[in-house]
Each structure stands twice: as structure tokens, then as C-alpha cells.
Amino acid sequence: MALRRCTKAVDGTIPVQALLYDDEEIYASQDNVGIYDGPQKSPNHQAGTIYVTTHRLFYIDVHNPFAHSFFMDLSYVSRTEHYAGLFKSSPKVTLHLTWGPTMQNQTASQDQTTGFESWECEVCAYRNPPGLSPAAAKVCGLCGVPRASIPTPIAPTVPPKQLSLSLPASSTSLAIPSPRSTTPASNTDPDTIACPACTFLNHRSLRSCEICSTELPRVRRTMKSAPSSRPVSPDLDDEDSPLTRMVKISFRKGGDKPFYTVLKRSLKSKIWEANGFGTNASINTRSVPTTSDRSGVSKSGISGILQTVEDSAQGRQMGMMDAFQDLEALMVKAKDMVRLAAELNEKLTAASTSSSTQSPLSLASTPTSSSTTLISHAEPEEATFIRSSLSQLGLQMSNAPVTLDMMKDERRWIEELARELAQVLQGSREGGGMMKNRGIIALDEAWGGWNRARGVALIPPSTFLSVLPHLPSCTEPTIQSRTFLSGLGVLHTPMYSAAAFAAKLSGMLALTGPKTTIEVALEEGITVGLSSEMIAAAEADGSICRDDSATAIVGGGGAGDAGLRWWPNLFVDYVWDGQD
Amino acid sequence: MSLTTHTTTSGFILPSIHSAPPFFTQQPNPTTQSIATDQWIHLIQAYARHNRLFVLRVEDAEISGNDWDEVLRNERINRKLLPMHLTQILAKMVFSNVATYDPPKQTRSVLLYWRLPDEWAEVLHSWAVSTAQLNTILTFYDITDPPVKSELSGIPVSLLRKAINILVKSGRAQLIGVADGEGVRLFSGGR
Numbered sequence: 001m002a003l004r005r006c007t008k009a010v011d012g013t014i015p016v017q018a019l020l021y022d023d024e025e026i027y028a029s030q031d032n033v034g035i036y037d038g039p040q041k042s043p044n045h046q047a048g049t050i051y052v053t054t055h056r057l058f059y060i061d062v063h064n065p066f067a068h069s070f071f072m073d074l075s076y077v078s079r080t081e082h083y084a085g086l087f088k089s090s091p092k093v094t095l096h097l098t099w100g101p102t103m104q105n106q107t108a109s110q111d112q113t114t115g116f117e118s119w120e121c122e123v124c125a126y127r128n129p130p131g132l133s134p135a136a137a138k139v140c141g142l143c144g145v146p147r148a149s150i151p152t153p154i155a156p157t158v159p160p161k162q163l164s165l166s167l168p169a170s171s172t173s174l175a176i177p178s179p180r181s182t183t184p185a186s187n188t189d190p191d192t193i194a195c196p197a198c199t200f201l202n203h204r205s206l207r208s209c210e211i212c213s214t215e216l217p218r219v220r221r222t223m224k225s226a227p228s229s230r231p232v233s234p235d236l237d238d239e240d241s242p243l244t245r246m247v248k249i250s251f252r253k254g255g256d257k258p259f260y261t262v263l264k265r266s267l268k269s270k271i272w273e274a275n276g277f278g279t280n281a282s283i284n285t286r287s288v289p290t291t292s293d294r295s296g297v298s299k300s301g302i303s304g305i306l307q308t309v310e311d312s313a314q315g316r317q318m319g320m321m322d323a324f325q326d327l328e329a330l331m332v333k334a335k336d337m338v339r340l341a342a343e344l345n346e347k348l349t350a351a352s353t354s355s356s357t358q359s360p361l362s363l364a365s366t367p368t369s370s371s372t373t374l375i376s377h378a379e380p381e382e383a384t385f386i387r388s389s390l391s392q393l394g395l396q397m398s399n400a401p402v403t404l405d406m407m408k409d410e411r412r413w414i415e416e417l418a419r420e421l422a423q424v425l426q427g428s429r430e431g432g433g434m435m436k437n438r439g440i441i442a443l444d445e446a447w448g449g450w451n452r453a454r455g456v457a458l459i460p461p462s463t464f465l466s467v468l469p470h471l472p473s474c475t476e477p478t479i480q481s482r483t484f485l486s487g488l489g490v491l492h493t494p495m496y497s498a499a500a501f502a503a504k505l506s507g508m509l510a511l512t513g514p515k516t517t518i519e520v521a522l523e524e525g526i527t528v529g530l531s532s533e534m535i536a537a538a539e540a541d542g543s544i545c546r547d548d549s550a551t552a553i554v555g556g557g558g559a560g561d562a563g564l565r566w567w568p569n570l571f572v573d574y575v576w577d578g579q580d
Numbered sequence: 581m582s583l584t585t586h587t588t589t590s591g592f593i594l595p596s597i598h599s600a601p602p603f604f605t606q607q608p609n610p611t612t613q614s615i616a617t618d619q620w621i622h623l624i625q626a627y628a629r630h631n632r633l634f635v636l637r638v639e640d641a642e643i644s645g646n647d648w649d650e651v652l653r654n655e656r657i658n659r660k661l662l663p664m665h666l667t668q669i670l671a672k673m674v675f676s677n678v679a680t681y682d683p684p685k686q687t688r689s690v691l692l693y694w695r696l697p698d699e700w701a702e703v704l705h706s707w708a709v710s711t712a713q714l715n716t717i718l719t720f721y722d723i724t725d726p727p728v729k730s731e732l733s734g735i736p737v738s739l740l741r742k743a744i745n746i747l748v749k750s751g752r753a754q755l756i757g758v759a760d761g762e763g764v765r766l767f768s769g770g771r
Contacts, residue, residue, distance in 0.1 A: 514601075542611050547601035553653060553660045567602045570583075571615035577585055578595030579626050 003037035003045075003247055006076045006097055012060040012069025016051050019071070021133035023271075024055045028262040030255040035059060036092070036248035044068045050249055052263045054271040055133050057095075072247070075272050082260050091256035093249045093263065121145060133272060144301025193217065348386060417459065418470035421446075424453050425491065426475055435479065440496040440526060443481070443489035484533040485540070502538035506568045514547060514565040535566060545569045588650045592630045595623060598651075604659040606668070620661075620669045621678060627651045629694040634736050636679070638688040641666040682738055691739055700743035703731055705752060708766040717756055717763045 010019055016026065029052070035045035044061070045068055051058035052074075061068035078098040085091035118130045121140035128141050138147050192201035193216050195209035208215050251259070388409065425446065427433030434449045435441055443464075451458045459467075471491070472478040480497070483489045494500060508523065509515060515523070521531035538544050549555075549563030583596040597603050597619055607613040624636065633647055640648040641663045653660040661669075670690050673679035682691035695703065704723065707730055708714055724735055732740070744764050747753035756763045 539609055542609050545602045545607050545609070545612050546605055548605040551601070551604040551660060551662055551665075552658050553655065554658055565601070567600070569612060570597060570600050570602060571607075571612050571619065574597055574615070574619065576595060576619070576622060578598070578623060579593040579630060 003035065003042055003070075005099060006247070007059075007070040007072045009067075009070050010058070012065025016058050016060060019058065020053060021055060022129070022131040023133055024053050027052050027054065027266050028259055030251060030259045031062075032251070032253035032255075033059075034090075034250040034252060036250060038246060039248075045070075047252075050259070052259065052266055054266060054269070057263075073272065074267055077267055080260070080264060080267065082256070085251075085256075090250045090252050091254070092251065093256060093260050095247045095249070097245050097247065119147065121147070139303070140301060142301055144303030146303075344386065414463075414467055415470055415474075417463070417467045418474045421450055421464075421467055422471060422474040422479070424450050425479060435491070435493065438525070440490050440492040440530065442527075442530065443491065446491050484537060486533060488529075488533055490530065496534075498537055498541065501534055502541055502543040505535070505538050505566075506543045509544060509566055510568045514567045516565055520566065539566075542572065543569055545571065586656070590631060590650065592627060592650065594650070595619070598623065598654060599657055601657055601659050604654070604661055604665075606662070606665045617669055617672050621673055621676070623651060624669070624673070625678060625692065625694045628692045632734060634692055634734070634739065635682070636670065636690050636692055638663050638667055638670070682736070691736060697739065697742040697746055700732075700735070700739060701746040704740075704743050705747060705766060707732055709768070714766050714768055717758065717765050719758065719761060719763050721761075723764075 016029075020026070029049055031049040033048060033050045035042045035048075044064070045059060047063060048059050048061040048069070051060070056074060057072045059070050059072075076097045076099055077095045079096040081094040081096070083092040083094065118127055119137075120127050121143060123145045124140060124143040126140055126142035128137065130137075132141075139145070140147065191204055193204050193206070194201055195212060195214055195216060197214040198209060198212045200209055200211045202210050202216055206216060207218075423433065425433045425435045425441070427436050434446065447459070447461060447464050450464070468481045468491075472480050477493050479491050479493060481489060481491050482498070490496075495504075505520065517532045517535055518528055520535060521528045524531060526534075535544065539546065544566050545568075547565045547567055549565070583599045585596050586594040586599060588594060603616060603619070607616055627633070627648075627650070628636070631647060636648065640646050641652050641661050644653060652666070667687060670679065671687065673692075674681055674690060677693070677696075679690040679692050681687060682689060708718075711726075711728075711730075720737055720740060723732055723740060724737065725733065744753050744755065747766065748755060752767050754765045754767070756765055
């Protein structure tokens with residue numbers, strides 16, 4: 001029945017700790033328990049100690065530990081129930097079990113072939129130590145690659161019952177792993193291995209064929225020192241009713257509750273299947289591979305790394321989805337927020353108007369209304385604060401006027417910035433500013449230099465532009481901004497204002513003769529682009545004129561501005577001196 | 581940098597501005613350009629009057645070796661007037677009624693009015709009075725190519741016709757069709 005199906009005998013004289021897999025650990029234990037196989041008491045297991053580990057449930061009998069002790073894989077457990085006890089009936093924990101048709105065979109063969117034998121990984125040649133749990137033993141401990149030559153049990157063509165009846169002695173030949181299909185099935189002599197290439201019967205300790213050096217199929221003989229104390233023999237009268245598919249643990253001396261919680265935790269964490277494939281297919285399909293399930297598992301090797309990458313990608317995806325959901329929610333709510341802001345604004349306006357009309361009254365009327373005056377004094381500041389925060393959030397109402405006091409802070413800030421910019425440009429008494437030796441500077445250069453001087457909390461161009469109008473009041477000599485026709489913006493001292501520069505330029509040209517743009521740039525110590533802008537401005541107001549070498553009779557040349565020479569404006573004030 | 585006047589071989593005194601290279605460049609500044617254009621018109625009219633030139637063509641600026649070389653080119657400063665610039669000057673002359681496109685409906689050739697048609701009418705009338713040819717029939721050829729050289733010598737027929745038309749309107753002339761063309765009879769006028 002259930003107990004026989006799902007349990008395997010152990011030698012209870014050995015301490016439980018020594019029976020564990022390497023990666024298994026004991027969670028809790030409870031003595032004075034009895035076992036029910038299905039609804040009935042199991043006669044041989046009425047007084048013992050129960051241990052719950054990460055992988056298994058151990059029962060060590062008190063009276064006959066050698067013969068009657070057993071363990072059961074937790075993977076069989078599909079459901080648990082707790083019964084608190086009534087009068088003389090002890091509290092009980094019921095374990096509902098499930099198993100597939102081949103499970104018994106499979107686990108048996110795995111025990112014999114993988115559980116307690118070291119094996120070599122085919123990828124990294126790491127010799128994995130024995131003693132790991134069946135699931136952990138399927139994956140290489142170093143590189144994490146699943147064991148390729150895992151002995152897949154041959155699916156029996158006959159029902160398991162008859163199979164095990166016909167081969168009662170633990171079905172050795174069928175449990176032999178057959179990685180190659182060419183392995184002769186008629187390999188009856190247990191001491192020899194037939195070479196798959198030349199069929200020579202090699203000694204079984206050889207790895208490659210003595211004759212042709214072909215690698216031999218590895219035969220793992222079951223080396224059972226002692227016959228199993230309880231030969232697995234299925235019941236012929238097995239009924240698959242849910243009643244029989246369960247095991248009860250009866251707690252004669254209490255301790256049921258702490259044990260039950262620990263058991264449930266162990267069942268929930270599913271450590272036995274964490275390292276690869278679960279032994280029970282039905283359980284495996286139910287397990288959802290989420291990060292939380294595997295977080296407690298030690299990850300190693302390539303698959304571990306891949307697992308980590310996958311997990312982090314998944315986590316990112318989840319975070320992104322959450323973020324987008326938040327954003328969508330915000331978009332849905334945006335209209336409400338705007339409406340709320342509008343209402344708030346209206347209330348504030350109403351409150352401020354009423355308080356402003358009220359405050360002189362309250363001051364005049366009675367001293368008892370001091371509280372209202374306090375409020376009316378406090379309110380404008382708060383209203384300003386709320387409004388400025390609303391405008392900072394971009395929820396500023398178009399109908400609400402931007403009052404002066406609302407912008408008071410910002411204006412002070414801009415003025416402070418203007419003072420700072422003035423210092424950067426003109427320098428303090430000891431240090432030189434950017435415009436110490438230059439009368440004119442392009443806006444982009446000034447902005448970049450300022451931000452470089454600030455280092456942190458950089459100023460956006462829009463703020464920079466709004467600071468510029470305040471600059472003349474903070475500088476000595478005044479620095480003003482000017483925008484040329486091409487859109488180039490500059491900051492300049494009075495010497496470089498349009499009129500002053502034009503006068504200077506025409507005077508210089510009259511004195512030293514016509515010049516090209518580049519010569520003017522050299523003379524003034526400004527960039528060519530800037531000088532051409534300023535010359536264009538001077539030409540536009542008529543203080544200079546041009547001579548294009550394209551009008552030359554001989555030679556000529558210089559396309560574009562290259563052939564231009566600048567003259568003082570000869571045409572103004574010209575009086576006809578030729579023949580009439 | 582002082583610019584001086586220059587006297588050409590034909591005895592015409594070029595103004596000092598003709599020696600300034602910017603004078604030959606089209607100025608982008610409209611104010612400057614209008615001043616320069618005015619000076620050009622002044623120069624062209626003075627030169628035409630001096631040399632009795634009645635026609636100015638854009639080709640004169642394109643090809644050298646014609647009557648206008650002394651004005652439209654300045655070898656001393658290696659500058660010349662570009663045809664496009666001249667076209668604009670001509671347009672302004674026509675606009676300000678000191679020239680007219682001749683033949684009409686094109687913009688590459690103008691008839692210069694260094695004397696306005698009214699003035700030419702007076703010149704014609706006084707010439708007829710002074711040469712005692714009132715009340716006689718004169719062909720156009722008699723006027724444009726008289727035996728004794730007069731102010732009217734070489735005047736284009738189109739300009740002459742305009743002057744005669746003005747006299748006709750004021751009743752001092754009468755156009756008469758003759759066998760080999762047209763004739764005109766001038767009266768003492770004033771009635």
C-alpha cells in the first residue's frame with residue numbers, strides 16, 4: 001500500500017545525520033509518534049521518532065530500528081492535513097501521496113545508480129562527489145550542466161507489477177544505464193562488457209576496448225552489500241483509492257503543531273527539485289519557476305550564471321511593467337489632477353480676496369479677532385507657496401494670473417544669478433573674469449564658462465537667457481546682450497555696442513585704408529565670424545561700404561566674402577566734383 | 581586716402597568718386613546704394629551731354645571698346661561696372677524719367693534724356709527761329725543732319741518725334757506727310 005510504495009527502508013541504528021544527502025539538512029524531529037498506513041495503523045511502526053528534512057521524512061523505530069525504520073521522499077506528498085485530536089485520539093498529520101506508475105522503479109534505479117556514486121561530468125570532467133540528493137546529483141556541481149548520461153530508465157513495456165514480479169531481485173539488468181542504443185541487450189555476463197564496435201568482451205573494469213580502443217559503455221553494477229531489508233514487491237491488491245493513498249503520523253505525546261509548520265515549510269520550498277528536474281512529474285508541472293522559488297538555492301556553474309541573468313532580466317521586465325502601469329494610472333488621473341489644481345487655485349484666490357478685504361476690517365473692529373488676523377496674515381504666504389508649487393508641477397492655471405509675489409522668489413534667484421554671472425564675466429578684484437581682456441563674448445561661450453565655473457547645479461540655457469536682462473544692473477562697465485541678424489547672441493561692453501563699433505571701424509578704415517574682414521578681426525582681436533557679424537551690422541547702418549573684387553577688370557576673383565574689402569562710406573556727404 | 585578728379589582724353593572731368601572702388605560695387609545697404617545710383621545717373625548724364633551720346637545699352641558694360649568706356653570702366657583702379665548693376669541703374673533712370681527704354685518693352689537699351697523732351701522742343705523751336713525756317717516744311721533729315729551743325733545734329737528720330745509732338749500740342753508745329761516720309765512745319769507759336 002502507500003507506505004510500501006513510497007518508503008524505503010533504512011538502517012535505523014545509524015544516526016539520522018549520517019543517512020542524509022550532502023545537501024540535505026534536518027529541520028525538526030519528534031519522538032513518540034506512530035504511523036498509519038492509509039486509515040489503519042501500521043503495526044510495525046507504532047513507536048518511533050520522526051524527522052523532517054529538506055528532502056525526506058525519516059521514521060526511526062524505537063523497538064526495532066534496524067528492520068522497521070524507513071524514509072520517504074517529500075516529493076510524493078501532494079497535500080497535508082492536520083487533525084488536532086479529540087479526547088483519546090492523538091493529534092495527527094495526514095500526508096496525501098501521489099505517484100506515477102513508474103515512479104517506484106525509477107527512484108529505485110536512481111538510488112542505485114546516481115545517489116551514492118561519484119560521477120564525472122562530461123563537459124568539465126569534474127568528478128562529482130557521491131552523496132548528493134537525487135535531484136542535485138543530476139547536475140554537475142562545477143559547471144551546472146545536467147548529467148547527460150543519466151540513466152534513463154527504460155520504459156517498461158509491461159506493467160510495473162508484473163515486471164517486478166518477474167525480476168524480483170531489484171531488476172539489475174534493466175537498471176543498467178544504456179547510453180548507447182548499440183549496447184547489446186544480451187549482455188548477460190555481468191563481468192564482461194561487449195565492445196560496441198568489435199563486440200569483444202572486455203573486462204568490466206576497462207574503460208575502452210582492449211582490441212579497438214573504442215570507448216566502452218560504462219556499466220554500473222549495483223554493488224549492494226546487503227540485500228534490501230524489504231524487497232520491493234508491489235501489492236497485487238493495490239487499490240488506488242484516495243483513502244489508501246495516504247500516510248498518517250500520529251503524535252502520541254504532542255509536538256504536532258511545530259512539526260506540522262516545519263513540514264509545510266519544507267514542502268513549500270521544494271528543495272528536492274530545485275537543482276534541476278523534479279522526480280515527480282506531477283509536482284514539477286505545478287511548480288512555477290519564479291525567482292523567489294529558487295532564491296535559496298546555491299547557484300553554480302554556467303547554468304547558474306545563465307539562471308542569474310535570466311532572473312535579473314525577468315526582474316527588470318517586471319519592474320518595467322510596474323512602472324508602465326503606474327504611468328498609465330497617472331495618465332488616467334491626469335485630468336483629475338488638473339481639475340484639482342484648478343479648484344485649489346480658485347479657492348486660494350477666493351480666500352486671499354476675502355482675507356484682504358477682511359483684514360482691515362478685523363484690524364479696525366475688535367482686538368478679539370486676533371486669531372483671524374493671524375490667519376489672514378499667514379494665508380497669502382501659504383497661498384503663494386501652494387501656487388508656486390503648482391506652477392513648478394506644470395499645473396499652473398492659465399486663468400490664474402502669475403502674481404508678482406508668486407514670482408518673488410524666482411526673481412530674487414535670477415538676480416542672484418545675474419550677480420554671479422557678472423562675477424564670472426568680469427572677475428573679482430583679484431581674479432580675472434572671462435571678459436577681462438575682451439570686450440565681446442559669444443553667448444554659448446559665456447554659458448559654457450559659467451557652468452564650468454559653477455561645476456554643480458548647472459544652469460539651463462533658458463534660465464541663462466532670463467538672467468541676461470538683469471546683467472547690466474550688476475556689471476560695471478555694463479555688459480549688455482546683443483543679437484545679430486544671423487541669430488548669433490553676444491555679450492559686450494559698451495565699447496562694442498553697435499554704434500560705437502561702427503564709428504570705431506569707419507574711423508579705423510579711414511585712417512588705415514580699406515581692410516578685409518579677416519584684417520578687421522585681427523585688428524580687433526575677435527573671431528572672424530564675430531567680426532563679419534559686426535561688420536555686417538555696421539554696413540547695415542550705413543557707416544561702411546564694400547568693394548567687391550568681382551568688379552575688377554583684370555583678375556578679380558574671390559568668391560563670396562573673400563574678395564570683399566571694407567571702405568568707409570564714401571557716398572555719404574559726397575559732393576559732386578566732376579563735370580556738369 | 582584722398583580721391584581726386586580725373587580728366588579724360590576727351591576733356592571730360594570724371595568725379596573723384598569714380599576713382600573709389602566701392603563705387604563700382606553694388607551696395608547691399610539700400611540707402612548707400614541709392615546714393616551711389618544717384619551719382620551714377622549724374623555721371624552718365626553729364627558724360628552723355630559732354631559727348632552728345634543719346635543711347636546707353638547694357639552691352640556697353642559687357643563689351644569694352646565703345647563710347648562709354650571712360651565712364652563704365654576705370655583702368656586705373658582696375659574696376660568696371662557689372663552689367664547687372666548697370667541694368668539697375670538704367671531701371672532707376674527710367675523710373676525717375678531721365679531716360680526711356682528705346683525701343684520700348686525691353687530693358688537693355690535706353691534713350692537718355694540729358695535734355696527732357698520739353699527742353700528739346702524749345703531747342704528745336706529756337707533753332708528754327710534762329711535759322712529762319714519758320715513756316716517752311718522740314719523733313720526729319722533736315723533737322724537731324726543740317727548743313728550747319730546745330731545742337732540737334734544726330735538727335736535720334738524717336739526723340740525728335742517726341743519734341744515735335746510737344747510743339748504740335750502747343751500749336752507751334754504741324755506734322756505733314758510728304759512723299760518720302762514725314763515733314764514738319766514750325767510756326768512762330770504763342771497763339
